[in-house]
Amino acid sequence: MTAPHSRDKDASDKRSYWQRLLEFIHPGPDSREELLDALSDAEDNQVIGPESRLMLEGVLRMADLTAGDVMVAAPRMDLINIDASLDESMHQVIDTAHSRFPVYENERDNIVGILLAKDLLKLQRAPALNLRTLLRPPVFVPESKGLNDLLREFRNTRNHMALVVDEFGRIAGLITIEDVLEQIVGDIEDEFDQEDDAGDIFALADRTYRVSGDTSVERVAEAFATALEVAQADAASADNKFDTIGGLIAHAMGHVPRRGEHFDVNDLRFEVLHTKAGAVKWFKVYPAPAKTEAS
Secondary structure, three states, rough: OOOOHHHHHHHHOOOOOHHHHHHHHOOOOOOOHHHHHHHHHHHHOOOOOOOHHHHHHEEEEEEEEEEHHHHHHHHHHOHHHOOHHHHHHHHHHHHHHOOOOEEEEEEEEEEEEEHHHHHHHHHOOOOOOOOHHHHHEEEEEEEOOOOHHHHHHHHHHHHOOOEOOOOOOEEEEEEEEEHHHHHOOOOOOOOOOOOHHHHOOEEEEOOOEEEEEEOHHHHHHHHOOOOOOOOOHHHHHOOOOOOEEEHHHHHOOOHHHHHOOEEEEEOOOEOOOEEEOEEEEEEEEEOHHHHHHHH
């Protein structure tokens, strides 16, 4: 007589005898490499689409990544000084276009809270308010924290940003929920982003040009028919070679450029239009005023 639980098990298993036999003969993947191969085969057989395969592969890769692997490094973080005036803070919010900012006091490693950009509107309506009263508690995570665990923590606590600390307790960088999700779905584009095939140098109606910060120095030099050379502070700097125009300008300025700042190279002026994650996304390029007046 067949045991009741055995009949229940058979009833719950909807697979046919032949399906179970095939699975016994050809078991599922036993390693990550085999699973990736299975995903590739599934795409080839049109079981899943290419975007689905990339997302599933991203989920698998994320298991090996930590906060330290994808964070924005501390020197590239956009911070707000607790003692800054409302106008200064508003200008920084507008220039960087971020929605959240770590706030520090005295030194950059001393993070006292997280400010939501929208909360600055409360200060505009009620200037008597103290900025400290608007700060949210900062969340600190170690560099070694896995992205899977971090994503779960973001979801459970409803936080969208965490500060990453090194083994000595110093601020190593910051990471947002967008940084984590991009490991699965790829770059999350905003209104300033362009498709890869859309080009990197655009002529504008006012006879200026918009140039991507990732554009190679050689391509910019060729497009504008000029040698892009900047004065070097020392012999060691002179040996540095920069692949992108954004890297060249940032090094020449000595800091990560902010929106509205500009730098002249030969007869060209590079004005920062947009930054993201501590790097210049777009420059506006036009003849340097001094050169124009001289001519």
